[in-house]
Every structure is written in structure tokens, then in C-alpha cells.
Amino acid sequence: MDPLAGKKILLLIGGSIAAYKTPELVRLLRAAGAELRIALSPHASDFVSPLALQAVSGQVPRLSLFSPAEEAAMDHIALARWADALLYAPVSAAGLARLAQGLAEDLPGAIVLASRAPLFLAPAMNTAMWEHPATQRNLQQLAAYGAQILEPESGSLACGETGTGRLQELSSIVEHLRLALAPHPWSGWRVLVTAGPTWEAWDPVRGLSNRASGRQGYALAQAAAERGAQVTLVSGPTALSCPAGIQRVEVESAREMLVACQDLLRTETINLFIANAAVADHRPATVLSSKQGKQELPPQLQLVANPDIVHSLHRDPRRPRWILAFAAETHGDEGRAVTKLHAKGADFAAINDLRKGAMGGEENAVVLFCQGQRYALAPQAKLDLARALLHHLDTCLHGST
Structure with a gap:
């Protein structure tokens, strides 16, 4: 059985261009048997349609911290308590800064502060933003808080530049969740x-x-x-x-x-x-240093x-x-x-x-x-x-x- 089967995963989506990849991430998590809820930051819907997320997840995404209808359906505190794990993917440089400072001014930030579940952060941003000392300091602070950082990959970025900042491959993100959330009877082996x-x-x-x-x-x-x-x-x-x-x-x-x-x-x-x-x-008894012709x-x-x-x-x-x-x-x-x-x-x-x-x-x-x-x-x-x-x-x- 897949270690993610039956796990309650709360997917937090930040305002990064890489948010357009999240419907496929939802599909992979559901295929593994995970139960999903989704919450978006204020700018995430600029890059991914909430309706698309609803279609692939079967759940209505949460969009606002102060929506009366959404809070009545499942308030953000109950949502934070529901989850076995929080996956913030993608999280932008601004999102990392807010989390490192403990700000609860948007829905993902409030959920993270209210939850005691393991937190997985998958950053995605421009290379210069990723390498900036402020971002690296924020990452160190979040790691000290216990967050697991799923580091971005190097490659072609949406801005046209090349460097580190691409959202980690979706299959790799799912694999990291499996490793972290599975029972570990062979720990120490x-x-x-x-x-x-x-x-x-x-x-x-x-x-x-x-x-x-x-x-x-x-x-x-x-x-x-x-x-x-x-x-x-x-x-x-x-x-x-x-x-x-x-x-x-x-x-x-x-x-x-x-x-x-x-x-x-x-x-x-x-x-x-x-x-x-x-x-x-x-194996061949003799290894030749040059290719032999057919003759x-x-x-x-x-x-x-x-x-x-x-x-x-x-x-x-x-x-x-x-x-x-x-x-x-x-x-x-x-x-x-x-x-x-x-x-x-x-x-x-x-x-x-x-x-x-x-x-x-x-x-x-x-x-x-x-x-x-x-x-x-x-x-x-x-x-x-x-x-x-x-x-x-x-x-x-x-x-x-």
C-alpha cells in the first residue's frame, strides 16, 4: 500500500508562477490515495484557476481568511487541525518571509501558525530572489522551526533566465512526502x-x-x-x-x-x-582498446x-x-x-x-x-x-x- 494512502494533506498554494503546476500535483497526491484540502494565498489564483483545482481534487479550495461562507464550512483553525501534513507548494519569496516572521495576514500563514502538523515548503522564484541573503536567512529560520525544505531545482525559469528557482519536480515532492509520512519500522537500519x-x-x-x-x-x-x-x-x-x-x-x-x-x-x-x-x-576474457571491424x-x-x-x-x-x-x-x-x-x-x-x-x-x-x-x-x-x-x-x- 502507498504510504500516502489515507493521509490528510492540506495543500497551500502561494503566489508564484509555478502555481500553474498544482493541478497535476493534486492528481499525483490523489492517485497515491491521499485525502486533500486546498487553500490559496491572495495572489495564487492569478496563476491557477480555483475551478481547475476543484475539478481535479473534488474539493472547493479555500480562498480567503475572512470569507464568512468559507469560515462557516470549515474554519481555518479546524482546517489546520484536520491535516496530517501541510504542503506549501509553491511558496514564493514573500510567502517565506511572512512565515519566517510568523505573520498570519493571509490564509496559508494563519493555517501554518495554527497547525502542529509537519510542514513541507517547496519554494519557487527567480534565482536572484532565491540566492538573496534575506531569503536564505528566512529558510534557515523556518528549518529551525522544523519545516522541511524541498529545495528548488536549476533550469529554465518563467522569466526567461536560467538558474536555481524552479519548483522541485512534482513526483519528487510526492516522494519526499512518502518518506516523511510513512511508518519507519526500519529506522536506524x-x-x-x-x-x-x-x-x-x-x-x-x-x-x-x-x-x-x-x-x-x-x-x-x-x-x-x-x-x-x-x-x-x-x-x-x-x-x-x-x-x-x-x-x-x-x-x-x-x-x-x-x-x-x-x-x-x-x-x-x-x-x-x-x-x-x-x-x-x-565477461570477455580480453577487453580491446579499439573497435573491431566486422571482418x-x-x-x-x-x-x-x-x-x-x-x-x-x-x-x-x-x-x-x-x-x-x-x-x-x-x-x-x-x-x-x-x-x-x-x-x-x-x-x-x-x-x-x-x-x-x-x-x-x-x-x-x-x-x-x-x-x-x-x-x-x-x-x-x-x-x-x-x-x-x-x-x-x-x-x-x-x-x-
């Missing part, structure tokens, strides 16, 4: 996840790889972070964006992936290692075995406390696959049946074997599957020492 394919070069343009997209590994990293873990994602080549709140280490080959994992073990105590990457079993290609390519990452980390003196390893199979023999993973040193096994077309797709189905229990997870979106799998793993480990 360190989790290492490998994801994606590896690329074993033969010459500068050719090599050995596979169809893995990395989606399942990235979803597992996100699901672990949502549970409160500190997550490091060691990723082979993919086109995926790193989920919010996760440290990513990018590698190319199986040997590079192993070294990255071993480096982390030397500096951190890892509670859980999730070996999801589709690591190439072999120069050998009739046979000599291969050598790559190191087995699960087995190597199992034998490491600083072995992770638990190892969950994945196997992609086409023969349907679960017992053989589980035996293979346990022989490598995995504590728990997750089996993908590639006859169902999981590799590279949007959905996946997995069978998890954990301490004598078998959990069959039906085909579903990979993030949903990752959350369900870690839930079952947590249930299986409950009470373990």
Missing part, C-alpha cells in the same frame, strides 16, 4: 541494494549485458527508504532517476559492482543486503567467469546481517533456485519466473522464501510488489535477533 544490469565491455562499443531495466531494484530501494532505512543503491547502467532520500553509486561491470559493495561494508554495518541486480555471469570479429568469443557478488559478501568478514538474493528462472523449479541461492550464502530467496515476462517490464511477480515460509506475490506494479515483499520480509523477521 542500513540497507544495501544492487539493481539493474551490468555491462561487460569487449571493445569500446560492444559488450555483454541483459534486458534488466533496474526498475525492480530501484523500487526495492525506495520501499526500504519508505520504511525508514538509510539506503545505498549500487546501480548498473540504467536510465532511471534515483528515488528521493537514497544514495546512489553508479557502476558498469560486475567487478565494479562488487568493489562498490565491499567498499560500503568496510565503512558501514549493513543490516540487509538486497541482491536484485541482474549481474552478468561472464575482424573472431568466430568465437572467449569468456571468463565474473565473481559472484552474493557469495563474496557472504564470505566477507563484515558480512551483512541478512542477505536477500533474487534469481530469475525459466525452468519453474523453485526448489532448485532456492537451493542455489542458499548455497551462495543468501538467508532469503526471491524467485522470478521469467516465463511470465518480468525482466524489463513494468510489472513483476515473485515468490519469497523466508525462514520456512513461502509468500507468492501476484503480478503487480514493481513498486507495489517491492512494498509487499518487504512487508512480508519484515513479518518473517519480527522478533529475530
Whole structure:
């Protein structure tokens, strides 16, 4: 289940040009299962239609601090108490200044002062305004009050300039809310996840790889972070964006992936290692420095075995406390696959049946074997599957020492 399902989110919209993006933000939050209310600053409606917001949210936005009709429907104090979280997106430089000074002269300012719910601020403004010492001082003051700042991104701005000030990507804002509002049973854990394919070069343009997209590994990293873990994602080549709140280490080959994992073990105590990457079993015996022409290609390519990452980390003196390893199979023999993973040193096994077309797709189905229990997870979106799998793993480990 999405961590935002059932959460009461009060969206405050400020007088920034980026307010035109908020109907899409509303759609994303509703798709996650959040319950929404919306309140606008006096100038927000210059950039986004309240009617559009009502259409996508199913709720009539609050527009005025002193409207008798709106106050009768749900006064701003009750609205502030209703929310599990306040999301002020976008908030302008003027909005930040008012909040930092504790001014309650507009509806969002009054709600923020009256609420004890977590406050998330997503600023959007011109680069010069963002970099001004007064704005930076206001941000520091608001962070000291406990607000979480979802910093703007760099890029092309509405004014025609380029620089920092763009509203953070809407999907990233939603991810930050997920991380902050989800239960955190794995708080204090360190989790290492490998994801994606590896690329074993033969010459500068050719090599050995596979169809893995990395989606399942990235979803597992996100699901672990949502549970409160500190997550490091060691990723082979993919086109995926790193989920919010996760440290990513990018590698190319199986040997590079192993070294990255071993480096982390030397500096951190890892509670859980999730070996999801589709690591190439072999690599070319010789790597050429220049591209070979078609007429120069050998009739046979000599291969050598790559190191087995699960087995190597199992034998490491600083072995992770638990190892969950994945196997992609086409023969349907679960017992053989589980035996293979346990022989490598995995504590728990997750089996993908590639006859169902999981590799590279949007959905996946997995069978998890954990301490004598078998959990069959039906085909579903990979993030949903990752959350369900870690839930079952947590249930299986409950009470373990």
C-alpha cells in the first residue's frame, strides 16, 4: 500500500508562477490515495484557476481568511487541525518571509501558525530572489522551526533566465512526502541494494549485458527508504532517476559492482543486503582498446567467469546481517533456485519466473522464501510488489535477533 494512502494533506498554494503546476500535483497526491484540502494565498489564483483545482481534487479550495461562507464550512483553525501534513507548494519569496516572521495576514500563514502538523515548503522564484541573503536567512529560520525544505531545482525559469528557482519536480515532492509520512519500522537500519544490469565491455562499443531495466531494484530501494532505512543503491547502467532520500553509486561491470559493495561494508554495518541486480555471469576474457571491424570479429568469443557478488559478501568478514538474493528462472523449479541461492550464502530467496515476462517490464511477480515460509506475490506494479515483499520480509523477521 502507498504510504500516502489515507493521509490528510492540506495543500497551500502561494503566489508564484509555478502555481500553474498544482493541478497535476493534486492528481499525483490523489492517485497515491491521499485525502486533500486546498487553500490559496491572495495572489495564487492569478496563476491557477480555483475551478481547475476543484475539478481535479473534488474539493472547493479555500480562498480567503475572512470569507464568512468559507469560515462557516470549515474554519481555518479546524482546517489546520484536520491535516496530517501541510504542503506549501509553491511558496514564493514573500510567502517565506511572512512565515519566517510568523505573520498570519493571509490564509496559508494563519493555517501554518495554527497547525502542529509537519510542514513541507517547496519554494519557487527567480534565482536572484532565491540566492538573496534575506531569503536564505528566512529558510534557515523556518528549518529551525522544523519545516522541511524541498529545495528548488536549476533550469529554465518563467522569466526567461536560467538558474536555481524552479519548483522541485512534482513526483519528487510526492516522494519526499512518502518518506516523511510513512511508518519507519526500519529506522536506524542500513540497507544495501544492487539493481539493474551490468555491462561487460569487449571493445569500446560492444559488450555483454541483459534486458534488466533496474526498475525492480530501484523500487526495492525506495520501499526500504519508505520504511525508514538509510539506503545505498549500487546501480548498473540504467536510465532511471534515483528515488528521493537514497544514495546512489553508479557502476558498469560486475567487478565494479562488487568493489562498490565491499567498499560500503568496510565503512558501514549493513543490516540487509538486497541482491536484485541482474549481474552478468561472464565477461570477455580480453577487453580491446579499439573497435573491431566486422571482418575482424573472431568466430568465437572467449569468456571468463565474473565473481559472484552474493557469495563474496557472504564470505566477507563484515558480512551483512541478512542477505536477500533474487534469481530469475525459466525452468519453474523453485526448489532448485532456492537451493542455489542458499548455497551462495543468501538467508532469503526471491524467485522470478521469467516465463511470465518480468525482466524489463513494468510489472513483476515473485515468490519469497523466508525462514520456512513461502509468500507468492501476484503480478503487480514493481513498486507495489517491492512494498509487499518487504512487508512480508519484515513479518518473517519480527522478533529475530
